[in-house]
Amino acid sequence: MTSPRDDDRFDWQAAEADLTIGPDAEVVDLAAARRRKPDARSFAVDLDDEADDLDDDVPPPVDPPAVSEPSGMAAVLAGRSAMRRPIVPPWLRSRSELVTAGRWALSHVAHVSLYHLTRIPKYAARLTWRAPFGIARLIGATVRWATDAEGIPVRLAAVRREDAELYLKLSRQRDARVRWRGMVVAAVLLLGLPTVAVLAVLAGSWQRWLMLAAAVAVFGLAGSPKDKPLLDVAAVTPRARRLSADVVTRAFLAAGLCKPDDPITFPMPIMRDGPGWRAVVDLPFGVTADKAVKRRTDLAAGLDLDEVQVWPERVRGTAGSARRLSLWVADEDPYAKSSGLWPLIDKGTVDIFAPFPFGEDQRGRAVPLLLMFTSLLVGAIPRMGKTFAARLPVLAAALDASVELHIYDGKGGQDWRAFERIAHRAGFGVRDDVVAALVDDLRTLVADMNRRYDTIATLPPDLCPESKVTRQIADKRSLKLWPVLVAIDEFQRYSGHPEHGKEIVELLTELCKVGPSVGIIILLATQKPDGKAVPTDLRDNIGTRFALKTMTWQSSEAVLGAGSYPAGYDSSRFQRAHKGVGILLGADDSGAVEEAVTVRTKFAKTEHVEKVIARAYALREAAGTLTGYAVGQAPETVGGPADTLLDDILTVVPAAEPKVWSETVVARLAELRPEVYGGWEPAQLAAALKPYRVPVGRQVWGTDPATGKGANRKGIHRDDITTAVTERDRKRKAG
Numbered sequence: 001m002t003s004p005r006d007d008d009r010f011d012w013q014a015a016e017a018d019l020t021i022g023p024d025a026e027v028v029d030l031a032a033a034r035r036r037k038p039d040a041r042s043f044a045v046d047l048d049d050e051a052d053d054l055d056d057d058v059p060p061p062v063d064p065p066a067v068s069e070p071s072g073m074a075a076v077l078a079g080r081s082a083m084r085r086p087i088v089p090p091w092l093r094s095r096s097e098l099v100t101a102g103r104w105a106l107s108h109v110a111h112v113s114l115y116h117l118t119r120i121p122k123y124a125a126r127l128t129w130r131a132p133f134g135i136a137r138l139i140g141a142t143v144r145w146a147t148d149a150e151g152i153p154v155r156l157a158a159v160r161r162e163d164a165e166l167y168l169k170l171s172r173q174r175d176a177r178v179r180w181r182g183m184v185v186a187a188v189l190l191l192g193l194p195t196v197a198v199l200a201v202l203a204g205s206w207q208r209w210l211m212l213a214a215a216v217a218v219f220g221l222a223g224s225p226k227d228k229p230l231l232d233v234a235a236v237t238p239r240a241r242r243l244s245a246d247v248v249t250r251a252f253l254a255a256g257l258c259k260p261d262d263p264i265t266f267p268m269p270i271m272r273d274g275p276g277w278r279a280v281v282d283l284p285f286g287v288t289a290d291k292a293v294k295r296r297t298d299l300a301a302g303l304d305l306d307e308v309q310v311w312p313e314r315v316r317g318t319a320g321s322a323r324r325l326s327l328w329v330a331d332e333d334p335y336a337k338s339s340g341l342w343p344l345i346d347k348g349t350v351d352i353f354a355p356f357p358f359g360e361d362q363r364g365r366a367v368p369l370l371l372m373f374t375s376l377l378v379g380a381i382p383r384m385g386k387t388f389a390a391r392l393p394v395l396a397a398a399l400d401a402s403v404e405l406h407i408y409d410g411k412g413g414q415d416w417r418a419f420e421r422i423a424h425r426a427g428f429g430v431r432d433d434v435v436a437a438l439v440d441d442l443r444t445l446v447a448d449m450n451r452r453y454d455t456i457a458t459l460p461p462d463l464c465p466e467s468k469v470t471r472q473i474a475d476k477r478s479l480k481l482w483p484v485l486v487a488i489d490e491f492q493r494y495s496g497h498p499e500h501g502k503e504i505v506e507l508l509t510e511l512c513k514v515g516p517s518v519g520i521i522i523l524l525a526t527q528k529p530d531g532k533a534v535p536t537d538l539r540d541n542i543g544t545r546f547a548l549k550t551m552t553w554q555s556s557e558a559v560l561g562a563g564s565y566p567a568g569y570d571s572s573r574f575q576r577a578h579k580g581v582g583i584l585l586g587a588d589d590s591g592a593v594e595e596a597v598t599v600r601t602k603f604a605k606t607e608h609v610e611k612v613i614a615r616a617y618a619l620r621e622a623a624g625t626l627t628g629y630a631v632g633q634a635p636e637t638v639g640g641p642a643d644t645l646l647d648d649i650l651t652v653v654p655a656a657e658p659k660v661w662s663e664t665v666v667a668r669l670a671e672l673r674p675e676v677y678g679g680w681e682p683a684q685l686a687a688a689l690k691p692y693r694v695p696v697g698r699q700v701w702g703t704d705p706a707t708g709k710g711a712n713r714k715g716i717h718r719d720d721i722t723t724a725v726t727e728r729d730r731k732r733k734a735g
C-alpha cells in the first residue's frame with residue numbers, strides 16, 4: 001500500500017460544504033477537482049460518521065496491515081495504536097467461530113491421519129526402495145567426512161598458488177583430522193556392528209522385524225530425494241487472494257470499470273470479513289455499481305480468481321451511492337462446503353407469517369425466507385437440489401399447525417411421500433385420476449379464494465386493517481382463513497398434460513395473482529424451466545424465485561424472470577458440484593433479502609423429512625388441524641365441483657329449458673352454491689365440463705333479461721348434460 005501525497009490531496013468535505021453553504025459559495029467543479037486527486041488508493045470522500053473522526057490530513061490506510069505515512073507525533077501515535085492487534089483474537093471471542101474452528105481442526109486432523117494411515121503400505125514400499133540409496137548415501141558421507149573431503153578445494157587452491165607454507169599447514173591439519181576421524185569410524189564399526197549382530201541374534205522374531213523396520217525407515221529416509229518427500233500431501237491449501245488497493249485497482253482497470261487517470265477510490269480500509277476480504281470501492285463518477293456487478297467475471301479475471309470467489313454488491317442506503325460497491329473476495333470456493341442441516345429438524349416450530357431458516361449466503365450468513373403473501377418458483381436441471389430446496393418451505397409450513405398442505409409430485413417417487421400423513425390433499429404421479437384430482441383441488445381453491453375475499457371484506461378494520469390475512473385472523477378457525485400451501489413438484493408434468501395442462505396453468509395463475517393476500521401460497525418446482533413448462537404469465541405472478549443450476553442463461557431467465565441475466569444473475573454459471581446452490585430473487589424484505597442473493601440451502605434428507613413430519617403430525621393432532629387426505633377423508637363435495645357439477649346444472653336448468661346460455665348457467669350455479677361457483681365465468685364452466693365431453697361451444701338462442709332482446713350466445717344443451725350424467729353413473733357402477 002502507498003499513501004497519497006499530502007500536498008495535493010483534494011478535501012472533499014470542504015468541497016461538499018462549499019456546495020451547500022449558499023448563494024455566495026464558490027462553485028466547485030467536482031470533476032476537475034477529482035482529477036486533481038493523487039492516486040487510486042487515497043480516500044476521496046468521507047461519507048460516513050466514522051470518517052469524521054479521521055484526521056483530514058492523514059488518510060487512514062487502505063491496505064489492511066501496512067502502515068500509513070505519519071505526519072506529526074499525534075498521527076504517529078494514532079497510527080501505532082491503530083496497528084495494535086487484539087489481545088484475544090476475534091475468532092476466540094465468538095462462540096460460533098470458536099466452535100467452527102474447533103470442528104475444522106478436529107476434522108482436519110482426522111482427515112490427515114486417516115489419509116496417511118491408509119497409505120502406510122505405500123510409504124513402506126517407498127522406504128524399502130529408497131533404503132539402498134540411503135545406505136550408499138550414508139557410506140559416501142562417512143567416507144567424505146573421514147577423509148576430510150571438504151578441505152580438498154582449499155588445499156588444491158594452495159597448490160595452484162604454489163603457497164608451500166599454507167599447503168603444509170593445511171596438510172598437517174588434514175592428517176590430524178583424518179587420524180582422529182578414522183579412529184572414530186573404526187570404533188563405531190568395531191563396536192557398533194558386533195553389538196547390532198549380537199542384538200539381532202538375541203532378539204525375538206518380532207524384535208528382529210522391528211529392528212529391520214527401523215533400519216529400513218532410517219536408510220529409506222536418508223535415501224529420500226529432497227524434492228520427493230516420503231508422505232503424500234493430504235490437504236492442499238487453496239490459493240487465497242489477499243486484497244490490497246493495488247490488486248483491486250488493477251482488477252477494476254482490467255475490467256474496464258475505471259481508467260488510470262480516473263481511478264477507483266476507497267472510502268474505507270480494506271478489511272477481513274468472515275472467510276474473506278472486503279473492499280468498499282467508489283467507482284468514478286458516472287460509472288454505476290450495477291455495471292460492476294454485471295462485470296463480475298471480468299473482475300474475477302482481473303483478480304486472477306474463479307468468479308465463485310468474487311462477490312461485488314451495491315452499497316445501498318445512506319452510506320451507499322449508485323457508484324459505491326462492496327467487493328467481497330472469498331478465501332476459497334464458498335460453496336465447496338455444505339451449509340449444514342436444517343436447524344428445525346429436531347426441535348422448534350414455525351410461524352408461517354415470519355421468516356424461517358432456508359440457507360446461507362456466500363459469507364455463511366443465514367438467509368431466511370418468508371413464504372406468506374408470495375408464491376415460490378424453484379427451477380433447476382435434474383439432480384441439483386431442486387426437490388431438497390422445495391421441501392424446506394413445505395417442512396416449515398408443516399411445523400405451523402394452522403397451514404393446510406396440498407402436496408403434488410409429478411414424479412411420484414419417494415421424495416414427497418412422507419407428507420401424506422399431514423396433507424389435506426395429496427397426489428403422486430400423473431395418472432388421470434391424480435391430474436383430475438389436482439384440477440378439482442385448484443378449482444375448489446379458486447372458488448374458496450373468492451369466499452375468502454368476501455369473508456375478509458366483512459371483517460372490522462381493527463381486526464383486518466390491511467385487507468389481508470394476519471396471524472390473528474388465521475387463528476380464528478371459524479373464519480376458515482387459515483393459510484393454504486399448494487406445493488407441486490415436477491410441475492412440468494402437470495402443466496404439459498394434454499387434457500388438463502392449460503386449465504391447471506390458468507387456475508394457478510389466478511391463485512398466484514390474487515391468492516397470496518388471502519393466505520393461499522403456491523410453490524412450484526420444475527426441472528424444465530422454460531416458457532412452455534411455466535408460462536410467462538404464471539411465472540410473472542410468482543413473487544419469489546429460486547434458480548439452482550440451469551443449462552443455459554435462457555433457462556435461468558425462465559425462472560428468475562426477464563432482465564435477470566443482463567442484471568448479472570445467471571444460474572447456468574454454477575458448477576455441477578454446487579448442489580443446493582441457487583439465486584434467490586424477490587424474497588420479501590422482512591425475509592432479509594432485498595435483492596437477489598446466492599444461497600446454499602440447508603440440508604434435509606428423507607430421514608430428516610420424516611422426523612419433521614412426525615413432529616408436525618403431533619402438532620397438528622394436538623391442534624386438531626389434521627384434515628382431508630391425512631385422515632382418510634375424500635375431497636369434500638362442497639369443494640369438488642366436478643363431482644356435483646352435472647347434477648347442479650340439472651338442478652338450475654329445468655327440463656322446460658332445453659338450451660341455456662352459459663352465462664345464465666354460471667349465474668344460477670353461483671346462486672345455488674356461492675362457496676363453490678361464486679365468481680365463475682363461462683370459460684371456467686366450459687373447462688369444468690370438458691372432462692365429461694359435454695359440447696360447450698354451441699350457439700344457443702335466448703333472451704337477455706336486461707334488455708328483453710333475443711340473441712345467439714355460447715351455451716349448453718340440457719340433453720348433453722343428461723347424457724353425461726347417464727355415462728358417469730354407468731362408469732361408477734362398472735367401477
Ligand SMILES: Nc1ncnc2c1ncn2[C@@H]1O[C@H](COP(=O)(O)OP(=O)(O)OP(=O)(O)O)[C@@H](O)[C@H]1O
Nearest residue numbers: 381382383384385386387388527579580601602603
Ligand atoms: N443443500 C444441499 N447441500 C448439499 N447437497 C445437496 C443439497 N441439496 C441437495 N443436495 C444433493 O443433491 C442431490 C440431488 O438433489 P434433489 O433430489 O433435490 O435434486 P433434484 O433437482 O430434485 O433432482 P430430480 O429433478 O432428479 O428430482 C441430493 O441427493 C442431495 O444429496
